[in-house]
Amino acid sequence: MPTDDSPQSTVKHWRDCTDAYDFLEQIRLRPSMWLPGGSLEHLQAMLLGYQVAISVHSVDENFSFWKFSQWLKAHLGGNSASYGWAADIERSTPDGSTPIEEFFRLLQIYRAESA
Structure with missing residues (x-):
């Protein structure tokens, strides 16, 4: 995810991604390629599958889907369960934004708070 002090990200093949955040950045850059109809449900399923795969294969990864999900639930005050x-x-996306844009805005906040 780009930050104010980092260079703009560039498009690359998913095989060249180094972690979940790198892959999510590729989705942010080209959401229509990855998320049919801009569906966050597709993204949610993709991230759940990613978390299951890294857990099953005991891969050490700096992205915790579970922690992020819990943070979102608390941050949004929703009933994510x-x-x-x-x-x-x-439901909480403000006017003038899309759910995908809101997701990446929230992800950036999560990353800043988790650092």
């Missing part, structure tokens, strides 16, 4: 964080973000 029932509908999932994708639905919470879609």
